[in-house]
Amino acid sequence: MGAISRFFAAAVFVLAPLPLGSLDLAWICFWNFLLVCSLLSADLSAVSRRNAMLLIPTAAAVAMVGVIVMLQMGSGPSAQSAAIWELPRRFFGLALPERLSVTARGPWLAFGSVLLLSLAFVRAVILASDARAARSLLRILALAGCLYALYGILAELIAPDMVLFRQKEAYLGFATGTFVNRNTAATFWGTCALLFLVPLLRTMHRRHEGGPPAQPNWQQRLEQIFATPVALGAGFAICTIALAMTGSRAGLLLSVGAFVLAIVLYLLPLELGRSRKWLVLGGSAAAGLVLLQLVGGIVAGRIVEHGLIDAQRLAAYRASSGMIPDHQLLGVGLGNFEAVFPAIRPAELGSLGIWDRAHSTPLEIAVELGIPAFVVIALVCIWYFYHLFTGSLRRKRDRYIPVVGASVAILGVSHSFIDFSLQIPGYGVFFAAIVGCGLAQSLPSQMRKERGKSAQIELH
Numbered sequence: 001m002g003a004i005s006r007f008f009a010a011a012v013f014v015l016a017p018l019p020l021g022s023l024d025l026a027w028i029c030f031w032n033f034l035l036v037c038s039l040l041s042a043d044l045s046a047v048s049r050r051n052a053m054l055l056i057p058t059a060a061a062v063a064m065v066g067v068i069v070m071l072q073m074g075s076g077p078s079a080q081s082a083a084i085w086e087l088p089r090r091f092f093g094l095a096l097p098e099r100l101s102v103t104a105r106g107p108w109l110a111f112g113s114v115l116l117l118s119l120a121f122v123r124a125v126i127l128a129s130d131a132r133a134a135r136s137l138l139r140i141l142a143l144a145g146c147l148y149a150l151y152g153i154l155a156e157l158i159a160p161d162m163v164l165f166r167q168k169e170a171y172l173g174f175a176t177g178t179f180v181n182r183n184t185a186a187t188f189w190g191t192c193a194l195l196f197l198v199p200l201l202r203t204m205h206r207r208h209e210g211g212p213p214a215q216p217n218w219q220q221r222l223e224q225i226f227a228t229p230v231a232l233g234a235g236f237a238i239c240t241i242a243l244a245m246t247g248s249r250a251g252l253l254l255s256v257g258a259f260v261l262a263i264v265l266y267l268l269p270l271e272l273g274r275s276r277k278w279l280v281l282g283g284s285a286a287a288g289l290v291l292l293q294l295v296g297g298i299v300a301g302r303i304v305e306h307g308l309i310d311a312q313r314l315a316a317y318r319a320s321s322g323m324i325p326d327h328q329l330l331g332v333g334l335g336n337f338e339a340v341f342p343a344i345r346p347a348e349l350g351s352l353g354i355w356d357r358a359h360s361t362p363l364e365i366a367v368e369l370g371i372p373a374f375v376v377i378a379l380v381c382i383w384y385f386y387h388l389f390t391g392s393l394r395r396k397r398d399r400y401i402p403v404v405g406a407s408v409a410i411l412g413v414s415h416s417f418i419d420f421s422l423q424i425p426g427y428g429v430f431f432a433a434i435v436g437c438g439l440a441q442s443l444p445s446q447m448r449k450e451r452g453k454s455a456q457i458e459l460h
Helices: 002-015 025-040 049-054 056-073 083-092 106-127 131-158 182-205 218-226 229-245 249-267 274-295 297-306 311-321 337-344 361-369 371-394 400-416 425-440
Strands: none
Touching (some): 002 425, 049 106, 049 425, 056 371, 131 218, 182 229, 218 229, 311 337, 311 361, 371 400, 371 425
16 A cells, blocks of 8 residues: 555656646646545654654644635624625625625635645655655656656747647747746746756765665666766756746746755855855855856846836735735635735736736735734744755755755745745645655654654655
8 A cells, every 4th residue: 555655646746737737626636635545545654753743833724724714604794794795685685694705615615725735745744754765756756847847848849839738828939838827837947957956966976975786776777877967967957948948037036046045055064164165155156147147048038128027016916915904814715816806906907917816925825814824824834944944954864855845945935925836736736745855854864763663665
């Protein structure tokens, strides 16, 4: 059962980006089902008490969101009921319950995405509690990301007007891969590039340590091939080229910033001397600028034409923020932004375009769930960031794993402040798997070895 459980988990992590980012409710339900099956049959013998404690904040946050959704859907005082329910009562005489939510089923349906990301995160933490499984999972995700990047590049060159088997309706002239939105694709490929960059640093740093097994089997030989600087460098280059072809300003700039952060996090704890550390910091910044010059031509043109700041997005942020004071405690309803925003849509946005999201995940959380939920979720994220960064700087063995987790977490969360990439299930699941893997390996080895019995968990 353990092998089947791991297979289901890996399949969800790898395949979630494929069907147009898994935006359809059917895919969300299917991935949830597979993850539940994987969790129910998971081998928990490698999970220490400290690893299990890492999941408590996630469980508390999901439970809190579930309670809020129930309150939003249930009957409440008429003074707190959404005004939209008064119209059918007054004009059609319908007996409708008092609801905080402006839609009848929106919060329940939107909760499926919250559950999916939470299950993916929990399954990744459990799976990656064993170091060998964590390394295998990151290799699988890196290979999958490289294949997605190759597809994105070739699709843009061969069939630029198609997304998989559908006609491409937006972002013509830019690579989006299996995603509809180029900004999500850019963040995804930036994440995939980090899966190659940090192991590349590790390989170059440890190139004189040890050697290959005397008689390696086929799996060890395959791992050796994928761990060579040439293979890792090629994977990083492919993902970075795909990233540049999206033309996403924030996606490229934040990804390059995450590359620099990953380099600094990996090299900073090494005994290089103060002068060499300053040289490393300066060299990392210079490398980031050179990378921008090499692959940022399309993005630079868009920055010159449109600037760095989107005036329409700022207008949408101001309008969205105006909803918070009237719904501070429980929000307007999870998943209801699309339903409530048209009533307050500012004139600066014009009549073109559909604003079904706030283009800022933290802002949308505050609007839909209220300020208390926003504060709790923010504190949980800060707590996880603390563990990722301390693991990146203090761990001795396999330190590259929390470095990957920390840099990917910074990239995904920072981009979510100005867009909705984490709200796309295909990227959200991939992101949760990497961050969960890094978090599981952020604890020192002696803490993770405090378990009832040892276990060898490996992804085949």
